[in-house]
Amino acid sequence: MPRDLCRAEEAVVFKDVSFSYSNGFTLMDVSFTIRSGELALIMGPNGSGKTTVLKLMAGMLKPLSGDIYLCGIDTRRIKLSEAARYVGYVPQNPWMAFFNNTVFNEITYVARNTGLSKEEYEARALEVSSWLNIAHLLQRSPYSLSEGEARRVSIAAAIIHDPSVVLLDEPTAGLDYLNKIDYVNIVQKLVLRRGHTVIMSSHDVDLLTLFPEAKVILLNNGRLSFNGYIRDLLSRAHLLLSNNLLLPAPIALSTYLNELLGVGEGSGASVEELVERTVLRKDVIGELICR
Amino acid sequence: MMYRLHPVTKAIIALASIVVASICPLACLTAFLAFVVSLSFVGMEFTKFLRIARSALALILVLALFSLIYGALSARSLSIILEAGFTQGVIVGSMRLFQLMLSFAALFSTTRPQSIVRMLSKLGVPYKYAYILVLAIRYMSVMMSDFQEIYDIQAIRGLRVDSGGTLMRIRSTLSLFIPLIVASIDRLNDMSIALEVKGFGLSKHRSYAFTEKASLMDAVVIALTSLIVAGPYLALNSALVK
Ligand SMILES: Nc1ncnc2c1ncn2[C@@H]1O[C@H](COP(=O)(O)OP(=O)(O)O)[C@@H](O)[C@H]1O
Ligand SMILES: [Mg+2]
Numbered sequence: 001m002p003r004d005l006c007r008a009e010e011a012v013v014f015k016d017v018s019f020s021y022s023n024g025f026t027l028m029d030v031s032f033t034i035r036s037g038e039l040a041l042i043m044g045p046n047g048s049g050k051t052t053v054l055k056l057m058a059g060m061l062k063p064l065s066g067d068i069y070l071c072g073i074d075t076r077r078i079k080l081s082e083a084a085r086y087v088g089y090v091p092q093n094p095w096m097a098f099f100n101n102t103v104f105n106e107i108t109y110v111a112r113n114t115g116l117s118k119e120e121y122e123a124r125a126l127e128v129s130s131w132l133n134i135a136h137l138l139q140r141s142p143y144s145l146s147e148g149e150a151r152r153v154s155i156a157a158a159i160i161h162d163p164s165v166v167l168l169d170e171p172t173a174g175l176d177y178l179n180k181i182d183y184v185n186i187v188q189k190l191v192l193r194r195g196h197t198v199i200m201s202s203h204d205v206d207l208l209t210l211f212p213e214a215k216v217i218l219l220n221n222g223r224l225s226f227n228g229y230i231r232d233l234l235s236r237a238h239l240l241l242s243n244n245l246l247l248p249a250p251i252a253l254s255t256y257l258n259e260l261l262g263v264g265e266g267s268g269a270s271v272e273e274l275v276e277r278t279v280l281r282k283d284v285i286g287e288l289i290c291r
Numbered sequence: 292m293m294y295r296l297h298p299v300t301k302a303i304i305a306l307a308s309i310v311v312a313s314i315c316p317l318a319c320l321t322a323f324l325a326f327v328v329s330l331s332f333v334g335m336e337f338t339k340f341l342r343i344a345r346s347a348l349a350l351i352l353v354l355a356l357f358s359l360i361y362g363a364l365s366a367r368s369l370s371i372i373l374e375a376g377f378t379q380g381v382i383v384g385s386m387r388l389f390q391l392m393l394s395f396a397a398l399f400s401t402t403r404p405q406s407i408v409r410m411l412s413k414l415g416v417p418y419k420y421a422y423i424l425v426l427a428i429r430y431m432s433v434m435m436s437d438f439q440e441i442y443d444i445q446a447i448r449g450l451r452v453d454s455g456g457t458l459m460r461i462r463s464t465l466s467l468f469i470p471l472i473v474a475s476i477d478r479l480n481d482m483s484i485a486l487e488v489k490g491f492g493l494s495k496h497r498s499y500a501f502t503e504k505a506s507l508m509d510a511v512v513i514a515l516t517s518l519i520v521a522g523p524y525l526a527l528n529s530a531l532v533k
Contacts, residue, residue: 080447096474
């Protein structure tokens with residue numbers, strides 16, 4: 001279990017939140033909740049406001065109207081340096097955060113700022129870096145890392161102090177399918193084994209099929225267009241298309257095979273029926289891909 | 292309306308603001324300030340106007356405070372602040388700065404970069420250098436938003452800029468500036484590649500897809516500008532002739 005003081009049932013609450021940037025982009029009346037220990041995906045096309053929502057959650061931006069609670073605390077009432085104890089933030093671009101001479105100093109930075117003792121953070125650094133597979137990099141300079149290594153270091157740097165809520169901005173952007181699966185394993189460990197609340201933003205619809213249990217918050221142009229669980233979203237797959245997102249590859253593939261080649265158990269079925277039969281059963285996806 | 296003014300007109304205003312800032316008497320300064328403020332107030336989106344005015348005022352406030360404190364320190368007494376001449380000097384200085392900043396902000400924020408480049412090349416500046424100048428100015432705002440983002444990211448990692456000993460403060464500063472430099476190098480690298488593949492610098496002459504035409508409005512604005520700037524001298528001259 002995360003060691004911080006977050007005892008709230010709901011890790012994140014948005015209540016009629018509005019926000020706007022000076023250039024005109026507006027987030028309008030967004031309301032949703034994310035329970036503690038839950039995995040949530042903030043989905044939407046580029047520019048729909050996903051990063052903005054993550055920054056609002058962390059308290060980096062304050063709402064214009066409405067309320068945001070992080071671990072039950074109004075984000076308006078907490079300083080960022082204090083919120084640091086509850087939140088681990090993994091920016092889309094890891095290089096926006098790195099400044100230390102070694103990976104070890106980089107990943108222990110938050111722990112030192114939030115008051116962990118030397119013994120504590122050294123032990124945590126070893127633990128975290130071994131299961132993120134970066135133990136061999138600890139004495140390297142952050143600037144010598146490859147893209148994939150940098151991302152893992154960036155996660156380690158965000159969870160070293162064991163915060164309740166971990167926010168990841170576009171964590172799989174630019175990764176190939178196998179690396180994505182790698183990532184999925186990391187995230188599942190975070191949620192299942194350690195009990196963090198993990199919230200990811202992404203425009204990558206493949207994640208929907210990789211995390212079938214996740215909560216989904218779908219944004220389009222600053223408005224909330226879906227708030228619920230993946231099963232309900234996929235059974236209304238048209239919602240994805242009407243929000244400028246593609247169908248996840250397995251669904252697209254099964255639809256294609258079904259319509260054009262007439263294979264699969266449900267020839268002539270609608271997209272919704274196919275989703276029901278294929279996506280939510282990984283064995284069938286595997287079978288379809290192997291044909 | 293600011294957008295429809297010819298870039299040369301806006302440049303004339305900006306140049307006039309330099310003259311006003313450096314040599315004009317108070318009456319002409321006040322008139323020009325009023326002129327520029329109303330021009331940008333009417334001619335720009337209100338939010339944009341507000342943003343420019345706010346950041347200019349913030350900077351000026353800091354400078355004004357600084358000069359008050361510095362003035363008091365060097366005179367070794369606080370009473371200097373109460374002396375009319377000194378405080379008035381600070382206020383007039385602030386006005387000079389404000390109209391200067393507003394005029395230039397209006398020029399750069401309502402004019403397409405190409406137009407500024409073309410204008411500079413007509414004045415004989417090679418377009419390569421003109422472009423670099425414009426890019427540098429434009430780049431400032433990108434850097435400002437990068438800086439804000441980096442600050443937020445480090446703050447959520449527990450950074451406190453306002454506490455700790457000297458060593459801690461140096462470290463805090465590094466945590467903000469190293470990523471900024473890295474991000475800037477990245478961006479500049481991308482930018483130079485983008486310019487290179489577009490054939491930037493291959494030819495000494497450039498063609499432009501758009502050209503602006505001057506309108507009646509430009510004539511009116513230029514006339515008003517010259518009147519305000521030259522007014523005091525005309526008045527002075529006619530007084531001398533009499
Ligand atoms: N710092 C900022 N200042 C002004 N506008 C911004 C800023 N950050 C983002 N925006 C604008 O807000 C909109 C949403 O941005 P963002 O939340 O980053 O979207 P996403 O992460 O979904 O791609 C975009 O149109 C972007 O231009
Ligand atoms: Mg984003």
